[in-house]
Amino acid sequence: MSRRFPELAFTPLVKAHQKQHNSRAQYQRMEESGPPDDSLGVSERTFIALRDSFYMASVGETGWPYVQHRGGEKGFVHVIDPKTIAFADLRGNKQYISVGNLEHDARVALFFMDYPNQTRLKILGRVEVHENDARALELLQALRPASPKDVAERVILIHVEAFDWNCPQHITPRYTIEELEPSLAPIRDRIKALEAENAALRGKLDAISPRRTGTAG
Template sequence: MTLPPPSFGSAGEHRLQQYLGTAHRAARFYDQQVRPHLTPEMRDFIGRQAMVFLATADSRGECDASFRAGPPGFVHVIDDRTLAYPEFRGNGVMASAGNVIENPHLGMLFVDFTHHHVGLHVNGVAHLYRDWDLRSIHPDLPTDIAPGRSPEMWVHLTIEEAYIHCSKHIPHLEPSPRPTGRDAARPKDSDYFTEPRTTHHPGLP
């Protein structure tokens, strides 16, 4: 039986499906699970999430994975084909946003670790907007997302596909208050993964 050309997925995954004999299973998944827009259930799911994992790549295909977090709803669903999330002041590197300038394809993975133990992939084309520019287009963007902090910019995503990440192997995590005060035995973030620096004094051995 010849399958119709799939409407979702990359050429590479389709070739591998043919090689491994999974094309029929994959076709069922595309048909039953993958959508070119957000369903009402997906929109509700995103509105409940307090974190998301990001995948970007630059124009040469060099990849970067990152993470964003905020109060539930910090990723704002504009409509069933569009969402946006804020970028706040960080370390100044702008790795994810910089990749979007070169290559606008963005992958997002939302995972519910605490209740239903399911994930949602959202892939699409991203553009960067300054806060006031996006608000002039979408005045219903949330305000005071992080008290005392204002977005430097927004990442605006036009959705191309959205689909489930099944619950198998997603661990259960229990939310707990973040400890107050600093653990003296814990290195500062800026030193956590760095090697100790040695100070060189000219003229000394």
């Protein structure tokens, strides 16, 4: 936990609940011993580069929070520098709730999940949106996804204010097809070999078995 994270997240009411539930002393020690620099380190940058999705929370003009899922190929979220990450925002259902919220309040909370390893990275940051401006074209060309079917409408830069790693408790392991493939491939190969073996045995049995003849009486 970086020192900046508790400054932003541990409000007086949060601390009161921590004290009530006997966790305040533990988190106070973590606050005091955390790294003073809130720049993303090697672990955080590597973790982000390997993710194929994340969740982003924003707050609208009504005061209600909104959580949106963003996905793509691994590495679609780029670490520009230790304090900045960015991604090309693709055309979706055209509700533009997050985009409107960010114009109202640039603050976001991000969750990057690694379900198989039960790991979660939380990031608090401020957003800078580039669409139809002088820098948008340059950024879109640098961050545009490889697939021609994906239409990138804007680039969202997130200036990192703080981050924290969560404990693995209560994170249910889930696996993508890509992650399951190394385990599934040998099973498919074995099934294919058994099917071929069975077909060969059936052929041999048909060859040595006398043909049935007869008439119905």
